[in-house]
Amino acid sequence: MAVDPEDLAEQWVARHTEWRRITALMGDQGWPVTPRSGTSRGSTWARERDAQREGALARRAAWQMERQDARDELKAQLWLSADVSRRLRAIATRTGLEPEQVLAQLADRVRMNDNGTLTVDTFTPR
Template sequence: MWGVEDVARATVRRQGEGLSVVQVADKVAEAERRERECQQELSSPGVDRGFYEGDPAEIAGQWVARHAEWSRVAALMDGQGWPVYSPERDVQGSTWAQERDIQRKGALARRAAWQMEQQDARDELKAQVWLNADTSRRLRAIAACAGLSAEQVLTQLADRVRMDDNGTLAVDAFTPAVN
């Protein structure tokens, strides 16, 4: 859902809160060093990276994004004369955070709607009904008079069915109607 820049921005906002200019400069230097180390590792073929270390190109991309974001925060603090970083005062960072939050909420809403559709699909009953020719003709004639398909008439019939105490099924008289 989020790209490496989004993750870097969220990480910097979370880790940067309350850091001084010197501490942010240290974070910039660390990100720059890690970015350089990752690039060197990528350009060194044949090095055993181990099973748990992850994709070096992905890790390098993460450090490139963090370096860029820490550098942006350092420049912002320098330009605004802030002694300490405050994510709430960072207009651009706050805008990005709000956009990410809107994206997240939208994704969650889409996921919930999809899950509801899946549940509805599991709850639906799809059946084939084989009727003799005479019953089929009568059903089609009723449906044609009502301006419905035979399936729509059967659906309305099924909606009105009730079970009596003795287990028999009954349907009161009704006129099929277009909904």
């Protein structure tokens, strides 16, 4: 089960708040308290923890973006007539592309006219 980094961050904020409350209580009781600046090792750990948290949040955001992109992608299996298939393969061979890449470039350039017809301006696959 994956831990949500944002939930983990909220837990750490709550813990930090509680630690600060306990520190204040200890100060009120006259018990020895580490200064707010902390020790160098504690400060190093805090910086490392913050860096890990930021890294985890960045990885989570990137992962979510990849998932969204994957949902937006369209994968299709296409059956072409022999004549169209030969022409597509010839175009792909001349351009050094795979037939799927030629079709993807063609799809990128298609536009729909007001009357519902599809149009592709002349272009050279690259």
